Amino acid sequence: MTESVELMNKYGEPLRYDRNFTGPRQRDRSCTDVPCLLLFVLFLGGWAFIAQYAIKNGDLNKLLMPTDSFNRKCGMDSGVLNKENLFFFDLNRCMDPIVPITGCDTPQVCVETCPRETFVWDTMKDKLSFAELHSRLICLSEEHKAQIRTKSDIQDAINQNQCARWYIKSAPFLKRCLFEFSQGVCDYIPSFLLNGGRSSRELHLLPGNATTELQLQADVMYQSMTEAQALVVPQSNGKQTPVDEGPIIQCKRRLNEAVIKEKMMHTDTRLAKLVGNMVAHFYNGTNDAQLLGEKIVEDLVNSWSIVLVACFCTLVASLIYIALMRWLSAPILWFSIFGVLIGLLVGIYFSVKQYIHWEKTPTVPVHGLNLHSTVKNVLQSQNTWLYLSIFVGVSFVVILLLVIVLRKRIQIAIALTKEGSKAVSSVISTVFFPIFSWILFIAAIAFAIGVGLYLGSIGDPSFRMVRQLTKSGEVTSEDCVCEGPAINYTVGGSCKPEVFQQYCSVRLTSFSQNLNPCLNTTCSFDSVNNPIEIKWAIFYNVFGFLWLSFFISAFSYMVLASTFARWYWTFKKRDVPYFILTRAFFQTAVYHLGTVAFGSLILAIVRLIRLVLEYIHEKLKKYDNAVTRAILCCMRCFFWLLETFLKFLNRNAYIMCAIHGKNFCSSAADSFNLIMRNFLRVVTLDQVTDFLFFLSKLLLTAGAGASTYYFLDNNPTIIRLNYIAVPTTVVVIAAFLITSVFFGVYSTAVDTLFLCFLEDCERNDGSPEKPFFMSKQLMKILGKKNNLPPRQRRGK
Numbered sequence: 001m002t003e004s005v006e007l008m009n010k011y012g013e014p015l016r017y018d019r020n021f022t023g024p025r026q027r028d029r030s031c032t033d034v035p036c037l038l039l040f041v042l043f044l045g046g047w048a049f050i051a052q053y054a055i056k057n058g059d060l061n062k063l064l065m066p067t068d069s070f071n072r073k074c075g076m077d078s079g080v081l082n083k084e085n086l087f088f089f090d091l092n093r094c095m096d097p098i099v100p101i102t103g104c105d106t107p108q109v110c111v112e113t114c115p116r117e118t119f120v121w122d123t124m125k126d127k128l129s130f131a132e133l134h135s136r137l138i139c140l141s142e143e144h145k146a147q148i149r150t151k152s153d154i155q156d157a158i159n160q161n162q163c164a165r166w167y168i169k170s171a172p173f174l175k176r177c178l179f180e181f182s183q184g185v186c187d188y189i190p191s192f193l194l195n196g197g198r199s200s201r202e203l204h205l206l207p208g209n210a211t212t213e214l215q216l217q218a219d220v221m222y223q224s225m226t227e228a229q230a231l232v233v234p235q236s237n238g239k240q241t242p243v244d245e246g247p248i249i250q251c252k253r254r255l256n257e258a259v260i261k262e263k264m265m266h267t268d269t270r271l272a273k274l275v276g277n278m279v280a281h282f283y284n285g286t287n288d289a290q291l292l293g294e295k296i297v298e299d300l301v302n303s304w305s306i307v308l309v310a311c312f313c314t315l316v317a318s319l320i321y322i323a324l325m326r327w328l329s330a331p332i333l334w335f336s337i338f339g340v341l342i343g344l345l346v347g348i349y350f351s352v353k354q355y356i357h358w359e360k361t362p363t364v365p366v367h368g369l370n371l372h373s374t375v376k377n378v379l380q381s382q383n384t385w386l387y388l389s390i391f392v393g394v395s396f397v398v399i400l401l402l403v404i405v406l407r408k409r410i411q412i413a414i415a416l417t418k419e420g421s422k423a424v425s426s427v428i429s430t431v432f433f434p435i436f437s438w439i440l441f442i443a444a445i446a447f448a449i450g451v452g453l454y455l456g457s458i459g460d461p462s463f464r465m466v467r468q469l470t471k472s473g474e475v476t477s478e479d480c481v482c483e484g485p486a487i488n489y490t491v492g493g494s495c496k497p498e499v500f501q502q503y504c505s506v507r508l509t510s511f512s513q514n515l516n517p518c519l520n521t522t523c524s525f526d527s528v529n530n531p532i533e534i535k536w537a538i539f540y541n542v543f544g545f546l547w548l549s550f551f552i553s554a555f556s557y558m559v560l561a562s563t564f565a566r567w568y569w570t571f572k573k574r575d576v577p578y579f580i581l582t583r584a585f586f587q588t589a590v591y592h593l594g595t596v597a598f599g600s601l602i603l604a605i606v607r608l609i610r611l612v613l614e615y616i617h618e619k620l621k622k623y624d625n626a627v628t629r630a631i632l633c634c635m636r637c638f639f640w641l642l643e644t645f646l647k648f649l650n651r652n653a654y655i656m657c658a659i660h661g662k663n664f665c666s667s668a669a670d671s672f673n674l675i676m677r678n679f680l681r682v683v684t685l686d687q688v689t690d691f692l693f694f695l696s697k698l699l700l701t702a703g704a705g706a707s708t709y710y711f712l713d714n715n716p717t718i719i720r721l722n723y724i725a726v727p728t729t730v731v732v733i734a735a736f737l738i739t740s741v742f743f744g745v746y747s748t749a750v751d752t753l754f755l756c757f758l759e760d761c762e763r764n765d766g767s768p769e770k771p772f773f774m775s776k777q778l779m780k781i782l783g784k785k786n787n788l789p790p791r792q793r794r795g796k
Helices: 002-011 034-057 130-136 142-146 151-159 200-204 213-228 247-254 257-264 274-280 286-302 304-360 371-379 382-405 407-426 434-456 497-503 532-568 580-591 593-622 626-660 664-677 679-714 725-763 776-782
Strands: 085-088 108-111 170-173 176-179 232-234 240-242 460-467 504-507 515-517 521-529
Touching: 034 434, 034 532, 034 593, 130 151, 286 304, 286 725, 304 382, 304 407, 304 679, 304 725, 382 407, 407 532, 407 679, 407 725, 407 776, 434 532, 434 725, 460 497, 497 504, 497 521, 532 580, 532 593, 532 626, 532 725, 580 593, 593 626, 593 664, 626 664, 626 725, 664 679, 664 725, 679 725
Parallel strands: 085 176
Antiparallel strands: 085 108, 170 176, 232 240, 460 521, 504 515
């Protein structure tokens, strides 16, 4: 009693009955925090002006220019200043769905213009003169081309992949040379590829007999389809086999311009060989890492349908799980708890069994520095299973003790969960409302990235004199000498491509006057030097993204809170109005955007401070100063705790604003005082509910992963994989994200109903004039009831 009086004196008296209070209705509402809304609108206007300025003055070509096989940016670096387009020796190797990940494995060179005619060496070598053939060659460099003296040299250069064997009339697309097939080329593909017969016309079209542009292009397509068998699809056994379809159909599939262009947009991506490079950190050999990366990518490509089906099943299971909690909340939640406990017991049994097995089985460590050997050694170590069994055992004991101590609070949490299930099931559209937030959030990300790229391209490009690397990764040792205006150029220093190209060269001998251009040393693009005002604009863009993203999240939360609060404060649930979510949406949009902007601004400022601290932390890493590290660590920890607390405070402020229609500060104060007056209930009920939701998400995620693994392991004929763990891991990650979205809505419902429940306990006493709005189960747990005449009692 003394504690209750002290809490009331410190955090205000309990809310009193208000006969005019009818919950979150539009009556008597007014716009809240209008100045902050005006500030937000002005800020968005300034952001739009910056975006317009960036698009008008920026040039993405500075950042997105293609790069050749020698890591030179076409049209920017020395040696390729007048060559803006990128040419691919064999474009067929780039027509693969995994090119954005694995990269395009063919030589790529910068050219002035894309080829305007078709060239096929095997067809033209006996028909054209050496001079004509030489003029049509596209080689790795002009130096390679200049060394060719005879047709035999051309053949050797093509065999060594120094010059392109063939190419087709092309046109630039995003500065990349793409095939520009003539109409009707597919009609020239010989039909004997399938039916075995050869007409006189088809014999004329065999390699070496083509004459016209159309026939040359058909010749290229014919060679590509018969020799490379590039058109493959994954079969049921997971292997790659050629497609048995007509050559004309194959040709037309290859001529699908949209598909070709879509794939080629990503050919020069920075994600090339991403998986292999990531795995390389755990491997001693790069070849092993790249091989493992290729296997992982192959498994992902072959199992995408299984992953999609598993994700869809997880989505359906989540909906069914939430719907069942309306009637079977207690059994399902207890099942979740005991499911985790049983899973931990199984983990204890398995780890102890493995510990006993490896303790009695003497083994010799597998000698090797690759990932497979390391994992095998870890799994065969008895200490691994000993530590794992201890960890799992301690987790089991802790969870079991929490369940025993909090069993009564869990019953109240179950009642709140059941109320939340009723609310979500009554307004099922709330489950899919986050899709609206995702769309807005993706649009905000795209806008911020686009503006950031355009801003980053404003300024003068800077170049550095660098030496190229060999295939083995070693630095070349070319003696590139600079004279005249470039006499002070040094490797690693700044330079200008025009000056470098004119005044830097390699002498053949110390006494020779013959100068050759530097081949392995270049003046390469490094970065763009942005003016100070552009740097502030980039800072403005970052803060704008933070504010807008928090604004979108807060708006979505308040709409859901208003929906669930309206449901709670409707005495007879059958009287809940139709389109309640739509009404909540317009109520929030009309009256409370200022409050949403106010709360999101606070979080954006704190997050920006955290980003600045992270930036400072990265810059100061090279200084080994214990005091500086300690100060930064304390500041980062403090602002992380501050942001966490503000998020909690904002969520409750949005709920109170949705209920009463007050401004942000008043709503935050009311919610904080209400929570502090019921501090013990908040700590137990709220956290227990979050704990139960976490267990439910864990159970659904583990079920999705285990089901996928079991299905793939017991059905090897359906799909053959290198590693079953690859699609299983993807399914687990996707399942956790899906369940997090659904239970995020569910958690919002429970948080809203909990605050409504606390206010209901303070405002009402169960009398006919002040009846409780809570469910009968909650009143039973709390030992309360409504003393209402039969006619006033509400239906279920």
